[in-house]
Each structure stands twice: as C-alpha cells, then as structure tokens.
Amino acid sequence: MEKYRSLCILFIALTVQFSTFSYVSAKRTNIFTDQQALLALKAHITHDPTNFLASNWSASTSIREWSGITCGARHRRVTALDISYLNLTGTIPPQLGNLPFLSILSIRNNSFHGTLPDELAQLRRLECLDFSFNNFINLEIPSWFGSLTKLRILRLNETTFSGTIPQSLGNLSSLQELILDYNELSGSIPTSLFNISSLQKLSIHGNQLSGSFPSIIFTMSSLIFINLRHNGLSGGFSPTIFEYLPNLEVLALDDNMFAGEIPSTLSKCRHLQVLSLSNNHLTGAIPKEIGNLTQLKSLFLGLNNLQGVGKSCTTEELFTCI
Numbered sequence: 001m002e003k004y005r006s007l008c009i010l011f012i013a014l015t016v017q018f019s020t021f022s023y024v025s026a027k028r029t030n031i032f033t034d035q036q037a038l039l040a041l042k043a044h045i046t047h048d049p050t051n052f053l054a055s056n057w058s059a060s061t062s063i064r065e066w067s068g069i070t071c072g073a074r075h076r077r078v079t080a081l082d083i084s085y086l087n088l089t090g091t092i093p094p095q096l097g098n099l100p101f102l103s104i105l106s107i108r109n110n111s112f113h114g115t116l117p118d119e120l121a122q123l124r125r126l127e128c129l130d131f132s133f134n135n136f137i138n139l140e141i142p143s144w145f146g147s148l149t150k151l152r153i154l155r156l157n158e159t160t161f162s163g164t165i166p167q168s169l170g171n172l173s174s175l176q177e178l179i180l181d182y183n184e185l186s187g188s189i190p191t192s193l194f195n196i197s198s199l200q201k202l203s204i205h206g207n208q209l210s211g212s213f214p215s216i217i218f219t220m221s222s223l224i225f226i227n228l229r230h231n232g233l234s235g236g237f238s239p240t241i242f243e244y245l246p247n248l249e250v251l252a253l254d255d256n257m258f259a260g261e262i263p264s265t266l267s268k269c270r271h272l273q274v275l276s277l278s279n280n281h282l283t284g285a286i287p288k289e290i291g292n293l294t295q296l297k298s299l300f301l302g303l304n305n306l307q308g309v310g311k312s313c314t315t316e317e318l319f320t321c322i
C-alpha cells in the first residue's frame with residue numbers, strides 16, 4: 001500500500017511538471033493532457049458514495065464517454081466539467097488548471113475542502129464557475145479570480161469563504177452574475193464591483209459586510225437584482241441614488257442598519273417588483289411616488305421608524321399599517 005502510494009505521488013508529481021510545461025506551449029496540450037488533469041482530480045476524491053468517478057472515469061476509455069464531461073465538437077477538448085450534486089469529498093488538485101479549453105466548471109453541492117490552487121487562474125476561457133455548497137472553511141476568496149476575465153457567472157453560494165471580497169473581482173468585465181450568499185465575508189463591498197457594466201445580478205445575502213453602500217452603484221443600467229439582506233451595512237441613501245437603475249426588478253436590503261429617508265427617486269426604477277427594506281433604521285415618510293411603481297408585487301418596509309408605519313408593524317401587517 002505504502003509503495004503504491006509513493007508511486008502514485010511520483011506519478012502525480014511527474015504529471016504536474018508535464019502539465020505545466022504543456023500549458024506554456026498551448027499546442028502541446030492535447031486530449032491526453034486533458035485526461036491527465038481529470039484523472040488527477042479523480043485521485044483527489046477521498047469519498048465517492050455513489051461510485052460515480054470510480055466506475056465511470058476509467059483511464060482505458062475516452063474522456064468523451066465520461067459522465068460530467070463535455071468536449072468541443074471541433075477540437076474535441078474538454079469544455080465543461082460538471083460534477084455537481086454527487087456528495088463527493090475531496091480537494092482540488094493544481095492539475096485542474098491544465099484544461100485550457102474549459103469554459104464551464106461546476107462542483108456545486110459536494111464536500112470539497114482545502115485550498116484552491118493558484119493554477120486555476122490559468123483557466124482563461126472560463127465563463128461559468130460554480131463552487132456553491134462546498135466546505136472551503138476559513139478560505140478567502142482568492143484574488144486571482146479577478147484574472148478569469150471571461151467569467152460571466154461566478155457562484156460561491158454557501159462555500160464558507162471568509163475574509164473580504166477582493167477588489168480584483170472588479171476586473172471581471174464580462175460578469176453578469178455574482179452570488180456570494182451565506183458565507184462569512186466581512187469588510188466593505190469593493191467599489192470596483194460597480195465598475196462592471198455587464199453586472200445584472202449581485203447577491204451577497206447573509207454575510208457580515210459593513211460600511212456604507214457605494215453610491216456609484218446607482219449608475220448601473222445593467223443591474224436587475226440586488227440582494228444584500230442580512231449584513232451589517234449602514235449609512236444613508238443619497239437623494240439621487242436610485243436615479244439611474246432603470247432595469248432594477250429586485251432590491252432587497254433588509255436586516256441591515258441603513259438609516260435616513262427613502263429617496264423618492266426610487267420611483268424611477270420603473271420595473272421594480274420586490275422592494276424589501278425592513279428591519280433597518282429608516283426614518284421619515286414613505287415617499288408617495290412608490291405608488292407609481294406599477295410592477296411592484298412585494299413591499300416590505302416594517303421594523304423601521306417610518307412615519308405611517310407603526311414601530312412594531314411586521315412586514316405581513318405592513319399594508320394595513322400604512
């Protein structure tokens with residue numbers, strides 16, 4: 001067993017060197033190096049309750065026949081790796097960065113843990129990355145995520161990441177969806193995020209964010225969905241804050257410490273369907289312009305100090321309270 005193990009480690013070490021070399025010269029990577037990367041991943045899985053990889057990812061068959069793998073029709077290289085919902089336990093090996101054509105990577109809902117190797121920063125064609133529902137306990141979001149500039153979707157929902165959100169994510173100039181719900185992220189929201197003119201969905205629900213809301217956000221016509229519920233965000237809203245968010249449909253800022261008045265410019269968000277501001281420290285009158293929001297389906301303003309809404313008014317009672 002020991003002998004086998006050391007052979008295995010030697011094999012992996014050789015593979016790393018070979019893979020790194022072949023990445024440098026992209027022409028030298030081929031379907032074989034793709035297979036080596038996937039087999040390295042398989043070797044890092046310590047628990048596979050459904051025997052998924054053990055039975056299916058066989059070195060003697062073509063990776064095109066492996067479940068969870070998609071290859072490009074033309075170049076026949078690995079373009080998608082989806083091993084979601086398999087209850088796998090394991091770590092991510094550096095070799096995974098040696099899939100130069102990978103555009104979709106999802107390990108959603110497993111028990112991956114450990115660190116995220118820097119080599120994953122080589123996945124320059126990655127468009128969708130979903131690491132949600134894993135156990136990267138005490139790990140910070142690596143700043144090299146910011147170099148995956150083709151990313152359109154980044155989902156890290158409930159991955160137990162801690163630390164702050166790296167500024168470098170602002171470099172993801174094609175990003176449409178950033179989901180960081182239910183982690184242990186602290187610090188302020190990097191202003192660089194609001195430089196991403198393609199961003200449609202921003203969700204950082206259930207973290208420990210603090211500081212005020214960067215007012216620059218409110219010039220983003222791409223934004224449709226903002227969910228920052230259940231954090232420690234504070235400060236007020238400037239009167240013009242909602243002036244240039246013409247496509248916003250959901251604004252959920254409840255369970256924070258936002259203070260001051262609700263700006264009447266909110267009525268410029270003509271497509272707003274959900275407005276949830278309950279359990280903050282908002283004061284003043286509810287702007288009557290809210291009545292202009294003809295698409296509005298849900299309005300939660302309770303547990304604030306708003307005039308016309310009783311202090312103890314729950315969200316359910318809101319409509320009768322106003």
Ligand SMILES: *[C@@H]1O[C@H](CO)[C@@H](O)[C@H](O)[C@H]1NC(C)=O
Nearest residue numbers: 055056057058061065066067
């Ligand atoms: C892997 O599983 C897929 C889907 O169940 C199947 O089509 C394929 O033949 C299997 N490949 C191997 C090598 O067992």
Ligand SMILES: *[C@@H]1O[C@H](CO)[C@@H](O)[C@H](O)[C@H]1NC(C)=O
Nearest residue numbers: 049050051084085086087088
């Ligand atoms: C994963 O484990 C849970 C219980 O721990 C079980 O309900 C579920 O069916 C498992 N999923 C798979 C794909 O084996």
Ligand SMILES: *[C@@H]1O[C@H](CO)[C@@H](O)[C@H](O)[C@H]1NC(C)=O
Nearest residue numbers: 085086087088108109110133
């Ligand atoms: C993730 O998988 C677990 C079983 O391993 C299951 O209980 C849970 O509902 C899943 N979560 C989601 C969001 O699918």
Ligand SMILES: *[C@@H]1O[C@H](CO)[C@@H](O)[C@H](O)[C@H]1NC(C)=O
Nearest residue numbers: 155157158179180181182203
């Ligand atoms: C994140 O996970 C929670 C469940 O834990 C779920 O309610 C929420 O919708 C998820 N967010 C996204 C954007 O998928």
Ligand SMILES: *[C@@H]1O[C@H](CO)[C@@H](O)[C@H](O)[C@H]1NC(C)=O
Nearest residue numbers: 146147167168169170171192
């Ligand atoms: C990305 O962003 C960081 C911080 O915002 C910056 O220092 C860096 O030069 C940017 N570019 C790359 C390619 O990471």
Ligand SMILES: *[C@@H]1O[C@H](CO)[C@@H](O)[C@H](O)[C@H]1NC(C)=O
Nearest residue numbers: 167170190191192193194195
């Ligand atoms: C936003 O992008 C511009 C250039 O496109 C840059 O000059 C500026 O520093 C960026 N702002 C932030 C907060 O990253």
Ligand SMILES: *[C@@H]1O[C@H](CO)[C@@H](O)[C@H](O)[C@H]1NC(C)=O
Nearest residue numbers: 265267268288289290291292
């Ligand atoms: C909102 O409706 C009022 C009438 O209730 C109208 O006077 C006002 O111009 C409207 N505002 C916007 C921004 O549409």
